[in-house]
Amino acid sequence: MSEQLLTFLDDQRDLVIELQKEMTARPALCPTSGGQGEKDKADYLLSWLKENNITDVEEMRAPDSRVNCGYRPTIIARIPGKSEKTLWIIGHTDVVPTGDHDLWESDPWTLRVDGDFMYGRGVEDNQQAIVSGLLVAKGLVDNNITPEYTLGLILTADEETGSKYGLEYVAKERPELFKKDDLILVPDIGDADGTMIEVAEKSILWQKISVVGKQCHGSTPNEGINSLEAAAAFILKIKKLHGIFDRTDDLFDPPISTFTPTKKEANVPNINTVPGLDVFYVDCRILPGYDLEDIRKEIKKLGDEVIQEYGVTITYEDDQANQSTSQTPADCEVVTKLDRAIKKVYNVTPQPKGVGGGTVAAHLRDEGLNVACWSKLIPNAHVPNEKSRISCNIGDAKVIATMLFDTTN
Ligand SMILES: [Zn+2]
Missing domain, CATH: 3.40.630.10 (Zn peptidases)
Structure with a gap:
């Protein structure tokens, strides 16, 4: 038949x-x-x-x-x-x-x-x-x-x-x-x-991270707080997450959780201004079994280091969060x-x-x-x-x- x-x-x-x-x-x-x-x-x-x-x-x-x-x-x-x-x-x-x-x-x-x-x-x-x-x-x-x-x-x-x-x-x-x-x-x-x-499927977490400093003239950088420097430092810290959430699963390709800084919003239009706001995004694809809340916590810990080092303030927002259970x-x-x-x-x-x-x-x-x-x-x-x-x-x-x-x- x-x-x-x-x-x-x-x-x-x-x-x-x-x-x-x-x-x-x-x-x-x-x-x-x-x-x-x-x-x-x-x-x-x-x-x-x-x-x-x-x-x-x-x-x-x-x-x-x-x-x-x-x-x-x-x-x-x-x-x-x-x-x-x-x-x-x-x-x-x-x-x-x-x-x-x-x-x-x-x-x-x-x-x-x-x-x-x-x-x-x-x-x-x-x-x-x-x-x-x-x-x-x-x-x-x-x-x-x-x-x-x-x-x-x-x-x-x-x-x-x-x-x-x-x-x-x-x-x-x-x-x-x-x-x-x-x-x-x-x-x-x-x-x-x-x-x-x-x-x-991996869980998805897209985070929007806003780094707020203090804008000032490029000739007197000490009068401001450079949000770009702080954001750059934060972006480079993101890869530390791979060491924290380091489980592997060969069902997946790649077999690891990934934490990838992707988008960066434009800051100041001119070269002679120290920016006071920088916004960037991280695309996280996380193996099942990890709680998205733990990922958020670890990202925030990295941000707290940046706050300590640069004197900026930082806010976090989920653009998308899908916990794959x-x-x-x-x-x-x-x-x-x-x-x-x-x-x-x-x-x-x-x-x-x-x-x-x-x-x-x-x-x-x-x-x-x-x-x-x-x-x-x-x-x-x-x-x-x-x-x-x-x-x-x-x-x-x-x-x-x-x-x-x-x-x-
Ligand atoms: Zn389709």
Whole structure:
């Protein structure tokens, strides 16, 4: 039975191109990126599902007054299996802005096809996941196939700007949606050979640090307190954190927690003024098991040394803080089934891995659910000339299809 489905999927090149073309033509930009959200794209997908006789469909609307329609849509579609146990495929409809148009070789909102490659904003992140899910759904319905497990597709809004109007809203409104023994796959991260299964994430802490001194004329530096010197001293101390939080975990690459000074705001516009305010940022990616509060404390201790040495005052602000508490066991059911399906379809040996953080899986893992993130893709999300391989859209669909029939424990 599943062989018939796999053969069907192999023939779907035209459908992949059609779906990608239609979705790419509907820029689903979040309001913080100056867009009107996902409504146009979601409406297209809703009508596609209807035309293709996929009838168990609901749309959830997260209220958002910043967009004209007043809501952010998430689509939940199900194809019933023999069991109610559900394999969920979670994809997101929103995309990031194109950036500088001149860097694109063709219009980012018009799909360009060249052999196995499709180009356009969103084709990989995350339309590939949506296409793979829709292909399997159509394959089941057109061929009258009932899989072992129910197929659940969640096409969610607002992944790129925090998921508040997307998966977080869905999980809050519908806590019963995901059952403990459901299988959850998020095809939103991956590598070119399809071997990376993401099962864990580092915690993220982005801190904004403001160093306040006293501004004065450059010719009389002793009359002021130079915030740049103090900030520079602080920035150089940050690497000491590597020695304090020094645990390693080979699941991750790099296998350590990282503490990296990144952004520095401009201070004075002219050379002959001693600055009185310098603001810089630290990007911390911390292995699970460390408490973010301990990181904050140690950063503050380093700051206290700077206060002692330079006589400045310092304030701290979290720009982003995501404590990653749970990881998905590498031997749990969804990872095991996914591992077998990848081997069968792509003939490679997958490897469970941890990443630097930032997928929707973290929210669900914190609810106690096991979530595997995986896709075979050229990692090029958010860049100009974003591309996706037709063969991967189809291959990933075959992996999903294979999992739907895998009853081995
Ligand atoms: Zn994404």
